[in-house]
Amino acid sequence: MRIGELAERTGTSRRLLRYYEEQQLITPGRSSNGYREYEESHVGRVLQIKGLLGAGLPTRIIRQLLPCLDKPRSIYFDDLTPEMLSVLEREHDQLTQRIDCLTRNRDAIGGYLETVRGMRAAADAAGRADAAGLSGRTDDGP
Structure with missing residues (x-):
């Protein structure tokens, strides 16, 4: 190709x-x-x-x-030098830190989405109840 x-x-x-x-x-x-x-x-x-x-x-x-x-x-590696080993260890540690950070961010966004979806579902249910006249409110005044 x-x-x-x-x-x-x-x-x-x-x-x-x-x-x-x-x-x-x-x-x-x-x-x-x-x-x-x-x-x-x-x-x-x-x-x-x-x-x-x-x-x-x-x-x-x-x-x-x-x-x-x-x-x-x-x-x-046949020719693995101490410097290369050090570089690989440092890269491994940095990747681990990034993965931990990404995991925390993913979990935080997931929690946010769960909250927002719950609020939206409650609002949608309230809207359906209002539309069906089931909200319990009356127009008789305060």
């Missing part, structure tokens, strides 16, 4: 796909006329990259992790 189709299927701009290529996160083939050609597997890979970027990982870490993510049980 061409870059436009990959962009459409992944919700990623062509410019960003070219950036992923520059960062060696994806490697398209080339047709005889020089156009980039992507495989079906690139769709999943691009979505995976977007997810990792969205989680806060930098492209330099993603580039090192991507080969391992195809076979999660065999994740290892």
Whole structure:
């Protein structure tokens, strides 16, 4: 598939796909006329990259992790340095903090929605009761 189709299927701009290529996160083939050609597997890979970027990982870490993510049980680095280990631990801790924050925000929004929906349901029920003349009010005055 061409870059436009990959962009459409992944919700990623062509410019960003070219950036992923520059960062060696994806490697398209080339047709005889020089156009980039992507495989079906690139769709999943691009979505995976977007997810990792969205989680806060930098492209330099993603580039090192991507080969391992195809076979999660065999994740290892032959050349794991203390610096890389430190970076991964820091990224793990930051992701955990972001997940905790997102969970709290999700729960707060869920609570708000529950309250608003309850208020709306009560208002709708009161409106139906008024319309049916069941509100208990009379027009006889105060």
